[in-house]
Amino acid sequence: MLPWFQNNQFPLYLAPMAGVTDVVFRTICKELGADVMVTEFVSCEGIIQRDDRTRRYTEFTDEQRPVGVQIFGANGKRMGEAAKKIVDWKRPDFIDINFGCPVNKVVGKNGGSSLLKDCPLLTEVASEVVKAVGHIVPVTGKIRTGWDEKHINATEVCHILEDCGMQAISVHGRTRSQAYRGEANWDVIGECAESVKIPVVGNGDISSGEDVKKRREETAVSGVMIGRAAMQNPWVFREAKHYLETGEQPLPVPIGERWQLILRHCALAMESSRYGNERQTMMAMRARLMAYCKGFPGAKPLRTRLCHVESYAEIQDIAGEYLTQLDAGGFAPTSSSV
Structure with missing residues (x-):
């Protein structure tokens, strides 16, 4: 075996x-x-x-x-x-x-x-x-x-x-x-x-x-x-x-921790050079990014932005803006659906 x-x-x-x-x-x-x-x-x-x-x-x-x-x-x-x-x-x-x-x-x-x-x-x-x-x-x-x-x-x-x-x-x-x-x-x-x-x-x-x-x-x-x-x-x-x-369901992973992993995944993807240069890599990552963010509060406009990213700096900016808005209570509870 x-x-x-x-x-x-x-x-x-x-x-x-x-x-x-x-x-x-x-x-x-x-x-x-x-x-x-x-x-x-x-x-x-x-x-x-x-x-x-x-x-x-x-x-x-x-x-x-x-x-x-x-x-x-x-x-x-x-x-x-x-x-x-x-x-x-x-x-x-x-x-x-x-x-x-x-x-x-x-x-x-x-x-x-x-x-x-x-x-x-x-x-x-x-x-x-x-x-x-x-x-x-x-x-x-x-x-x-x-x-x-x-x-x-x-x-x-x-x-x-x-x-x-x-x-x-x-x-x-x-x-x-x-x-x-x-x-x-x-x-x-x-x-x-x-x-x-x-x-x-x-x-x-x-x-x-x-x-x-x-x-x-x-x-x-x-x-x-x-x-x-x-x-x-x-x-x-x-x-x-x-x-x-x-026998216990763990607490959901905080959205801040999820964004940390998203950013790390993008950085590792660029290091691997599998998809080519930075722009090509980030374009290849778009579907992955949208999957990660499915179910986030305010997911629909977020995913609209993610499907156009072309650089790591854009992802960093999007993450920072999103978390700032989240901390400020900027998402209505009903907006969590995709």
């Missing part, structure tokens, strides 16, 4: 999210209590062709361990070759295979969740990756409940992946056709966890310690994965652990 599941541990994963869970955000979430990290997915073809941009997505720090690099593709041999290159370069704690991405540009290349409707190809991909690197590092997989509501086959897929040598499976409780709409089906996730001997990690609609406790008590999952909730509230990991340990 993977070390982070041993001794009745119940790990909190940060879900891999394209354009979100870069090395900077993973650093922040690790500091705030996330136990296991997974990189943004990378194309096996980009890895094999030694594309510098693709390789950049595989970066992580030792402080983030245990961390896995997630790959996608639809050719077993090529996937195995890519996994071997990543292990040789980076030596992550595990390789994760993306069988769940619903995005058209991935599905259109027979990657991600498209493999859920082609189990022979899914088997080939899983087997070849395990064959290539399974003797060096563990291989895990991430799936959805199925292609659509008429084709729910997650338990079947879990059996296949277990037989192929996967050492853990993450199950997002939505179908490909749902994308991120509707509610996650935790009944299916629970069935998956009960049907295989390897750990199953549940993913979908986890946004609080109460959610974590409910799924731990009501299903057989060995851990949970938190995705979109962490975009707005990376403190969710710390808050969940506090709730599990004490």
